[in-house]
Amino acid sequence: MTDELEKIEQQTSLQNREDEKPGPYIEFKHVFKAFGEKRVLEDVSFTVMPGETVCILGRSGVGKSVTLQNIMGFLKPDSGRIVVAHEDVTDYPDREMERIRKKVTMVFQNGALFDSLTVGENVAFPLRERKDLNEEQILQIVDGLLEMVGVKEMRDLLPSDLSTGMKRSVAIARALSAQPECVLYDEPTTMVDPLMAQLLGDLIKRLKIQLNLTSVVVTHDMRLAKKLANKVVFLHEAKVLFFGTYAEMEKCKEPIVQEFLQLDELQLLA
Ligand SMILES: Nc1ncnc2c1ncn2[C@@H]1O[C@H](COP(=O)(O)OP(=O)(O)OP(=O)(O)O)[C@@H](O)[C@H]1O
């Protein structure tokens, strides 16, 4: 597996980090976002340093996915500034955002795979768009990526033949084939069984370490956050209630944060 990874790293130069810049890779500076009367983000600030994994926690509807959409530029803030890939992207038009989206890719909750393409073709899609690889190179990278995420034998199946967890693994492989510097995951472990959740969590952790990816993970899953997070952003009622390490969060006195932590302990006991 390690050999396989090294090969992929060479082929896709995923680990080409000599040009790493100082300062946060992603930063929210006093971001406000409302939909009509509904205020979703109010004065939200946090940073994601290069190579860091930041988990965004909070109750359903609190604005976690909206935060990711703002990073991708699918939504724009009402006020505040957003830095992505070391650039202030707040006023970037779509054309400029497309350049940023080559560096920062998102793994959607439902996988968002192309239903009519096989698993292999899905993963090959971003590689074909590059137009600098021949068919043999593409197949080799696809096989390597599928092996890396543990679904190599699924290459010729259609997404409809896969379980939710496997679809998510394929979506991760497809995201990686675009050679991103940063991957955003929206709820990577919901709606899969605990074993699959653990496998996906381990996979994200392995990618973080071995590919030095910067990652943002939206999740309700406290075990996942504990496993992955360098920092946690805890959103509540449109505000950042807590921003810091997981260990610091465990000591945080905010009742909602404590409730979240205790609820998870109860689930573990059940
Ligand atoms: N495009 C949109 N137009 C209008 N309202 C929206 C839009 N996107 C999100 N919202 C609203 O913003 C709020 C936050 O939504 P968001 O999807 O970010 O929640 P979430 O924290 O991701 O929740 P969940 O854990 O259930 O996925 C919700 O009230 C939602 O209805």
Ligand SMILES: [Mg+2]
């Ligand atoms: Mg969401």
